[in-house]
Amino acid sequence: MSTDDYDVIVIGAGPVGENVADRAVQGGLTAIIVESELVGGECTYWACMPSKALLRPAQALRAAQHVAGAAEAVTGTLDVGAVLARRNSFTSDWSDAGQVGWLDSAGIALARGHGRLTGVREVTVTAEDGTTRVLRARHAVAVSTGTDAAMPPIAGIHEVSPWTSREATSAQEIPESLAIIGGGVVGVEMATAYAALGATVTMIARHGLLGTMEPFAGERVEATLREAGVDVRTNTDATSARREGSEVRLTLVDGSEVIAQEVLVATGRTPRSADLGLEIVGLTPGEYIRTDDTLRVPGIDWLYAVGDVNGRALLTHQGKYQARAAGDVIAARARGEQVHEADWGRHVATADHATVPQVVFADPEVASVGLTAKAAADAGYRTRVIDQDMSTVAGAGLRQDDYQGQARMVIDTERDVLLGVTFVGPDVADLLHAATFAVVGEVPLARLWHAVPAYPTVSEIWLRLLEAAGRDTA
Numbered sequence: 001m002s003t004d005d006y007d008v009i010v011i012g013a014g015p016v017g018e019n020v021a022d023r024a025v026q027g028g029l030t031a032i033i034v035e036s037e038l039v040g041g042e043c044t045y046w047a048c049m050p051s052k053a054l055l056r057p058a059q060a061l062r063a064a065q066h067v068a069g070a071a072e073a074v075t076g077t078l079d080v081g082a083v084l085a086r087r088n089s090f091t092s093d094w095s096d097a098g099q100v101g102w103l104d105s106a107g108i109a110l111a112r113g114h115g116r117l118t119g120v121r122e123v124t125v126t127a128e129d130g131t132t133r134v135l136r137a138r139h140a141v142a143v144s145t146g147t148d149a150a151m152p153p154i155a156g157i158h159e160v161s162p163w164t165s166r167e168a169t170s171a172q173e174i175p176e177s178l179a180i181i182g183g184g185v186v187g188v189e190m191a192t193a194y195a196a197l198g199a200t201v202t203m204i205a206r207h208g209l210l211g212t213m214e215p216f217a218g219e220r221v222e223a224t225l226r227e228a229g230v231d232v233r234t235n236t237d238a239t240s241a242r243r244e245g246s247e248v249r250l251t252l253v254d255g256s257e258v259i260a261q262e263v264l265v266a267t268g269r270t271p272r273s274a275d276l277g278l279e280i281v282g283l284t285p286g287e288y289i290r291t292d293d294t295l296r297v298p299g300i301d302w303l304y305a306v307g308d309v310n311g312r313a314l315l316t317h318q319g320k321y322q323a324r325a326a327g328d329v330i331a332a333r334a335r336g337e338q339v340h341e342a343d344w345g346r347h348v349a350t351a352d353h354a355t356v357p358q359v360v361f362a363d364p365e366v367a368s369v370g371l372t373a374k375a376a377a378d379a380g381y382r383t384r385v386i387d388q389d390m391s392t393v394a395g396a397g398l399r400q401d402d403y404q405g406q407a408r409m410v411i412d413t414e415r416d417v418l419l420g421v422t423f424v425g426p427d428v429a430d431l432l433h434a435a436t437f438a439v440v441g442e443v444p445l446a447r448l449w450h451a452v453p454a455y456p457t458v459s460e461i462w463l464r465l466l467e468a469a470g471r472d473t474a
């Protein structure tokens, strides 16, 4: 057993932990990161990167198929082997050598093994061979251990060895048929990908699809999934599962059966906090680790929780934003410098509360930021909701012959600023950041009117929305 001292210990080398350590080192501190699997975390190997790599070729093909002239040139189908090979390259064939090299170049030490809190500012790392190493932090320990797929309480589900997002994003063969339990983002994206790659897909969703977003998002995505041949079963649930030979049989609440070669469970996430030694600091293992806006655990001045494991916003970009705040505030506190903890200060993650951007890479794409109309009303805002059909925009028609889409903005009528914006349509992902500027910046609509979208682009939807809001004479 050896003992080492560092200024900061980070448990978990996902995108978030890497950024906490990097910012702390840039702030003049020493840092070590503890990782039990692959440096780069879920996002790099089993989530964002491989899922988007699986989706992109089909999206590119669809785009060409919907532009006359180009469509005639596209006569083949997806090359599944090439799609999977390209996906493999985005995960570096599940090797973290590149990311380990980056840690080195950033001056961050690495300890391979499982990290657990064993005392105040103390983490014990158990390596795969059972050897242990005790790390002590002079200033802070940051927990960035992420989440695992949650298992729903379906009788027999464990016995059928279901896929989680890990198997779905790393499969080297496409099953003939796939049943997906869950109608959230992961379920929708994997249904889109696997249907395009040739599997017969059945979705089982407790409510509608994409339930936390504006209702028209899930409705449009559901319609396209059905057109693509996906059997979408909403307002239902699986009650039991059993494997018979090469098939899984799921029984639904109405007694009907869904039979598929594989079943993917996509029913949410659970924090990786069960085996972290949280009990020694009075926290409950297995729960999300709640923090203040500087990502510090209330009442424990040396402990931070950053990224998915704090449950604030389970998205890589939001976790990395938290990491920048956390790494910087750890360094500022260590050096006795001023902490900027008022809302929107550089040491707080204010944007987590009501201005989170998200893209669902389905067909059509869904891009949203801030509050939905329902969430805004529930939060007590007086709102006005403006909806516009995106097919009326010249730039949209040029982009795709039969462009269909919808946009919504939710206005706070008291302050005349935007609380939320949602776009649903082909290639809307890159429209989102303009909306994020408007929402985060609380830009008054009267001023937004002067942000003129270039002609002929899909961004002209902004003009349609603002005209409809009555700002054309402002």
Ligand SMILES: Cc1cc2nc3c(=O)[nH]c(=O)nc-3n(C[C@H](O)[C@H](O)[C@H](O)COP(=O)(O)OP(=O)(O)OC[C@H]3O[C@@H](n4cnc5c(N)ncnc54)[C@H](O)[C@@H]3O)c2cc1C
Pocket (backbone or CB within 6 Å): 011, 012, 013, 014, 015, 016, 017, 034, 035, 036, 037, 038, 039, 040, 041, 042, 043, 044, 046, 047, 048, 049, 051, 052, 113, 114, 115, 116, 144, 145, 146, 147, 165, 169, 186, 272, 275, 276, 306, 307, 308, 309, 313, 314, 315, 316, 317, 318, 319
């Ligand atoms: C299928 C899927 C697709 C997604 N797509 C997107 C997307 O397109 N865009 C987006 O923004 N978000 C996406 N997400 C969410 C995104 O993956 C997470 O928000 C992100 O990975 C969180 O980063 P993290 O660093 O907090 O945790 P993780 O990436 O989960 O990393 C945590 C790390 O901690 C390590 N670890 C855990 N416990 C210990 C321990 N005790 N000791 C040592 N190491 C430990 C783990 O091995 C892991 O490497 C997706 C999620 C899924 C499931």
